[in-house]
Amino acid sequence: MDAKVESNVRTVVPEEVETAAVSTIAIAWKKLRKNKGAIFGGGILLFFVTISVLAPVLAQYPVNEMRYEEALLPPSASHWLGTDEFGRDIFTRILYGGRVSLLMGLVAVAIAGSVGVLLGVIAGYYRKLDIYIMQVMDILLAFPSLLMAIAIVAVLGVGLTNAMIAVAISVIPSFVRVVRGSVLAVREKEYVESARALGVSDGKIIFKHILPNVASPIIVLATVQFGSSILSAAALSFLGLGAQPPNPEWGALVFVGKSFLTQAWWMTLFPGLAIMLVVLGFNLLGDGLRDALDSRIK
Numbered sequence: 093m094d095a096k097v098e099s100n101v102r103t104v105v106p107e108e109v110e111t112a113a114v115s116t117i118a119i120a121w122k123k124l125r126k127n128k129g130a131i132f133g134g135g136i137l138l139f140f141v142t143i144s145v146l147a148p149v150l151a152q153y154p155v156n157e158m159r160y161e162e163a164l165l166p167p168s169a170s171h172w173l174g175t176d177e178f179g180r181d182i183f184t185r186i187l188y189g190g191r192v193s194l195l196m197g198l199v200a201v202a203i204a205g206s207v208g209v210l211l212g213v214i215a216g217y218y219r220k221l222d223i224y225i226m227q228v229m230d231i232l233l234a235f236p237s238l239l240m241a242i243a244i245v246a247v248l249g250v251g252l253t254n255a256m257i258a259v260a261i262s263v264i265p266s267f268v269r270v271v272r273g274s275v276l277a278v279r280e281k282e283y284v285e286s287a288r289a290l291g292v293s294d295g296k297i298i299f300k301h302i303l304p305n306v307a308s309p310i311i312v313l314a315t316v317q318f319g320s321s322i323l324s325a326a327a328l329s330f331l332g333l334g335a336q337p338p339n340p341e342w343g344a345l346v347f348v349g350k351s352f353l354t355q356a357w358w359m360t361l362f363p364g365l366a367i368m369l370v371v372l373g374f375n376l377l378g379d380g381l382r383d384a385l386d387s388r389i390k
Contacts, residue, residue, distance in 0.1 A: 120384040124384040134376075163178060167358055196259070200325065201260075204264045211225055252339065255328045255329065274309050323367065349361075
């Protein structure tokens, strides 16, 4: 019986689907390459990821080395982006801070995406559970994401790890709503109805037929939320609730620099520019991916 079912499912979903999927990826990549905004955004992200990974090679000074005789020096040949109140090189701290900020965004999106996709699929596929899951999500969406993150940190405690968890929880409802809407559309397709009528298990239907067809909006949302998560994590650090000194996270650098804004503007400007450019890069790339993966856009 199982062999017969599998044979029928292959008839309903033929092997040509794989070729079509490869063709779709090729078309999306071609459209993405033509999008100047997406290429520019991807270039920004590639630049910051590269310099963050190569921080030990590119850094001119130890990240936490204090030189009080060089405190608050403006940008110069010896210190490209100036120094802070302890004489630490700002360029070096931004390089290492990129590692922390990008990691925070990655962990937050990974957690939110995993939980959000799971709950979204359950809500979209199992209609009896839909109302309960979405009521919880609606309650969470009633709070501004940053305010919710602050409240979660207040409960969990101040720190880098708790900040990542807080940002992740605040992003989960966005993933749930997007995935649920996509699953509701896909679950009514003929090939899903045929597989269900043939007795294929829900697990196989979800993983083989539904998830591959809702991957596009998930990828786009994850890209955009990556930038938003970095911004939220930086905001928490700026408020003193995230990364703590001497951790060179970008939001924490801006927080320290605000106390010296009139004396050493570079302490705030350059970390702030790094945050702005990375978030801009993710937004541009996300818009490009949305246009490339949307079959309705020619």
